[in-house]
Amino acid sequence: MTTLARKLRVADYFALAFGTMVGAGWLVLMDDWLGRSGPLGAILGFALGGVLLLPIGYVYGQWVQRLPDAAGEAAYVAQVFPPVVSYFTGWMMLLAYFIVCPWEAVGIRSNCIALPGSPCSCRDSCWALA
Numbered sequence: 001m002t003t004l005a006r007k008l009r010v011a012d013y014f015a016l017a018f019g020t021m022v023g024a025g026w027l028v029l030m031d032d033w034l035g036r037s038g039p040l041g042a043i044l045g046f047a048l049g050g051v052l053l054l055p056i057g058y059v060y061g062q063w064v065q066r067l068p069d070a071a072g073e074a075a076y077v078a079q080v081f082p083p084v085v086s087y088f089t090g091w092m093m094l095l096a097y098f099i100v101c102p103w104e105a106v107g108i109r110s111n112c113i114a115l116p117g118s119p120c121s122c123r124d125s126c127w128a129l130a
Contacts, residue, residue, distance in 0.1 A: 007068060008064055013057075017057060073089055074090035077089045
């Protein structure tokens with residue numbers, strides 16, 4: 001059985017940052033953003049979101065240096081709180097990740113309708129996909 005490397009490479013940091021910033025939000029809200037503010041407004045919104053996430057990324061980077069554990073937030077919580085709090089933190093993180101999947105499906109469905117000539121140009125067939 002292989003063991004985890006206990007370190008993050010530059011590509012890993014990029015994947016975490018990209019997934020956090022872009023996430024499901026762009027799927028659900030992109031057409032609304034472009035309709036209300038145009039491309040420049042959307043670019044400024046993403047830039048502002050990226051700047052606001054810099055302190056969070058810094059804190060996570062410090063945590064990884066201090067506690068290189070693959071358990072993520074549950075491991076960090078276990079350093080400060082009783083084990084039961086860490087246990088529930090892990091479960092809440094898992095449930096939160098499961099909640100993202102339906103939102104991704106709804107976002108793909110809503111943007112798929114807007115594409116001309118797409119296989120889901122009919123509203124009824126898109127609900128079958130999502």
